[in-house]
Amino acid sequence: MRNLSLLTDLYEFSMANGFYHDLPTTNATFDLFYRRVPDNGSFVIAAGLQQVIEALQNSQFSDADLAYFRQLGLWDEQFLTELANFKLTCELQALPEGTPVFPREPLLTVTGPLYQAQLLETLLLNIVNHQSLIATKARRLSEAAAGRPIMEFGARRAQGPDSAIYGTRAAVIGGASSTSNVLAAKQFGIPVAGTMAHSWIEAFPDELTAFRQWANRYPDNSALLVDTYDVLNSGLPNAITVFKELRAAGHEPVGIRIDSGDVTRLSQAARAQLDEAGFPDAKITISNALDEAILTSLRHEGAPIDNFGIGEKLITSASSPVLSGVYKLAATEQDGNIAPKIKVSASREKLTIPGQKQVYRLYHRGTQRAFADLIALTSETIVGQTELTVVNSDPVSVDREQQLTNFEARSLLEPVDLTTTSAVSVQTIQANMQAQLAELPRATQRLVNPDTYPVYMTTTLSHLQSELLTQLTVGSD
Amino acid sequence: MRNLSLLTDLYEFSMANGFYHDLPTTNATFDLFYRRVPDNGSFVIAAGLQQVIEALQNSQFSDADLAYFRQLGLWDEQFLTELANFKLTCELQALPEGTPVFPREPLLTVTGPLYQAQLLETLLLNIVNHQSLIATKARRLSEAAAGRPIMEFGARRAQGPDSAIYGTRAAVIGGASSTSNVLAAKQFGIPVAGTMAHSWIEAFPDELTAFRQWANRYPDNSALLVDTYDVLNSGLPNAITVFKELRAAGHEPVGIRIDSGDVTRLSQAARAQLDEAGFPDAKITISNALDEAILTSLRHEGAPIDNFGIGEKLITSASSPVLSGVYKLAATEQDGNIAPKIKVSASREKLTIPGQKQVYRLYHRGTQRAFADLIALTSETIVGQTELTVVNSDPVSVDREQQLTNFEARSLLEPVDLTTTSAVSVQTIQANMQAQLAELPRATQRLVNPDTYPVYMTTTLSHLQSELLTQLTVGSD
Structure with missing residues (x-):
């Protein structure tokens, strides 16, 4: 330091x-x-x-x-x-x-x-207040996730570089299992996670081409983001097409990520389509402005979600952003x-x-x-x-x-x-x-x-x- | 960096x-x-x-x-x-x-x-989201302060070191006039501000002794914190005693700071006591969990406050802690x-x-x-x-x-x-x-x-x- x-x-x-x-x-x-x-x-x-x-x-x-x-x-x-x-x-x-x-x-x-x-007063308070705040929030989110993994995704909305770096450390202390933050992952030995952004899809002529290119590049790390255009009518059918091609080539797909829309309805429909297509092990990850209340509601509704990616609500403890x-x-x-x-x-x-x-x-x-x-x-x-x-x-x-x-x-x-x-x-x-x-x-x-x-x-x-x-x-x- | x-x-x-x-x-x-x-x-x-x-x-x-x-x-x-x-x-x-x-x-x-x-995406967003958030909050607080100076006091409640350092920079961009944060002040050329904490008072046998020691040490920087025990019955009378001693020795007192209680009532009573004692130029600083709504209310009530010290509500933009x-x-x-x-x-x-x-x-x-x-x-x-x-x-x-x-x-x-x-x-x-x-x-x-x-x-x-x-x-x- x-x-x-x-x-x-x-x-x-x-x-x-x-x-x-x-x-x-x-x-x-x-x-x-x-x-x-x-x-x-x-x-x-x-x-x-x-x-x-x-x-x-x-x-x-x-x-x-x-x-x-x-x-x-x-x-x-x-x-x-x-x-x-x-x-x-x-x-x-x-x-x-x-x-x-x-x-x-x-x-x-x-x-x-x-x-x-x-x-020593100010420096000790700065460090301990910050990390204890985020660890406390991560514990709450873990409780709400009821055993399903939480991925820390908040670097872009953190309050400056240290808020992302040490906030990620604190998030793992409090229960998160991985992070998208490469610097924090390297510095603290945390598993690093993440797939593509919408810009990947948009950079290619169409969604199916973008998915194929990704699967070709990362055949064993193909988690596909399916909500760029329309989850159920475009993203998911295209993902399943590519998943079948992957399997034919000897690779198992990782799963899909949904970043918008009604997550209960979409995850249920996605789970059904994936199961029917022969991919019951493909994981569903959700990453849309999640907090404890939404996680609890998703659990009560039985939304079949395997992983949660949590951004600003965790890295800033947005609902209660100060430990006094x-x-x-x-x-x-x-x-x-x-x-x-x-x-x-x-x-x-x-x-x-x-x-x-x-x-x-x-x-x-x-x-x-x-x-x-x-x-x-x-x-x-x-x-x-x-x-x-x-x-x-x-x-x-x-x-x-x-x-x-x-x-x-x-x-x-x-x-x-x-x-x-x-x-x-x-x-x-x-x-x-x-x-x-x-x-x-x-x-x-x-x-x-x-x-x-x-x-x-x-x-x-x-x-x-x-x-x-x-x-x-x-x-x- | x-x-x-x-x-x-x-x-x-x-x-x-x-x-x-x-x-x-x-x-x-x-x-x-x-x-x-x-x-x-x-x-x-x-x-x-x-x-x-x-x-x-x-x-x-x-x-x-x-x-x-x-x-x-x-x-x-x-x-x-x-x-x-x-x-x-x-x-x-x-x-x-x-x-x-x-x-x-x-x-x-x-x-x-x-x-x-x-x-570049994540890093640019991290930096710009954070500093723009805090600059925006500082602008709001400055608007509410209606021309009276705002001092940034939030280092201990910031979300890690950078949140304090670059948050202070952003606070000044948005309108703050000084900071208590020595590192940020040195790094960015910001006027640095602050007086004593309650621990100064408590470390001495009584409040009057603590005030005297301070005035003796800092005769031209004697802003006294008057709410350790009782503002109107102890802090203020003791401060006025020391202010008179200072003046007799050829120094003018800076003023007082109040960190708790009903700020309108206390500042009005303090102003009256200070004026009556012959210290109409002694400044009154307030630093108790202030935000835009409180500043606006103090203005409407005509509270005679000269400076505002603002901590967690500014440095974390606590009421709205994320710029998306x-x-x-x-x-x-x-x-x-x-x-x-x-x-x-x-x-x-x-x-x-x-x-x-x-x-x-x-x-x-x-x-x-x-x-x-x-x-x-x-x-x-x-x-x-x-x-x-x-x-x-x-x-x-x-x-x-x-x-x-x-x-x-x-x-x-x-x-x-x-x-x-x-x-x-x-x-x-x-x-x-x-x-x-x-x-x-x-x-x-x-x-x-x-x-x-x-x-x-x-x-x-x-x-x-x-x-x-x-x-x-x-x-x-």
């Missing part, structure tokens, strides 16, 4: 300069988390950690960067010298990519010198004294959870069935406990305190190795995600109106939060 | 390989245009041409790319050798960046060897014989306009008041004409033929110099956009329910379209 150290908001540098001078020995912990799930779902699929690691490995400031800073004239030479010799000493904890993560749970924490930890992850100060530490921090707001909903924390997934003991998550201070011992009083972490929940019994807890946040030069494959991450989804209640994975999955905090954490809130309220009188 | 030659859909390569072998002497013209305007507006602001030029200047395939292609095993060695020695010979015509462009008008055309022109530009074959040419092409579809709305074309803006003669655009074949002479029969280019319009008199036409598509190493500044592009907007009817610039601006085509073009449609319809019987 290229050097993205300047991809940050100006105020991060201004605050970093201030912290560097005014609080030089203060360390801090920041939490990266979100409050609202895109598309009113109940969880997000964490993604982007690999690119965070690569970006941090490239944390440095060039002479040109420093010249630009001097031109801005905002920060002094001592701080610029610190940047010129920048050495990141922060430590990160993160959820492994592909982990389903619920609101308010830190999916990444940064601990280190206050000025450094502050400086935030990066909030959770604690400062100076001379061994830890001061937990909260952020209050006019809206109680935005109250943050203080302190250095760990996230646990809670299972019914001896099973792989998770029923809730728990946020605790890192200083608390949770693993091994089987009974616990907990408090709902949702600041607007009514029924807050709960007794949990007969559970086992597994911690989710892991130390990040910033020196690693190897990357986990996207397929492994996808498999990890699927394994974790299998442990979550089905009702919370529903696409519409999902059941809320409880995210608790320990009573210690709850008391700490209340205490800090009281201090602030008293203080502001 | 890095090498993005692989940022393309697989099928572009598969078609290119086929065209290279099967239609080796065929040239083609493709048009890049769109049909629907984001946010139901009436036009798009063209952007991205500079990055198209840079990407095409880097069109080459590395040994690693070729090794990957061999591993895919889809295309033969002769084609791979052509790619290894790739030399782009296509010619481009484009609207200058910042030009308001209407549906169906080519904003970029590519003419050259069919296989090359095909190969397409790239369609308009003509082929072989041995001097030009064959215009159209793409038909089940929906008449998607009928394309054939041939090599120019776009003209039509003015009431002797004025700078544009009233319509006109699409013509490049072989037609339009400039100098003052009377013309034209046809509405919208394939679903009812009242199609019109007589135009007493107008003058100015051509919009210009040849693109692919060898240029200089870039027009974003400020120049923004000024160019504003000059062109001033020529368009106000009613078509409305944010809600804008008047349709007519886009005509010549009768020659209309007849050609009808003729090709008839041929295709006859052929498909």
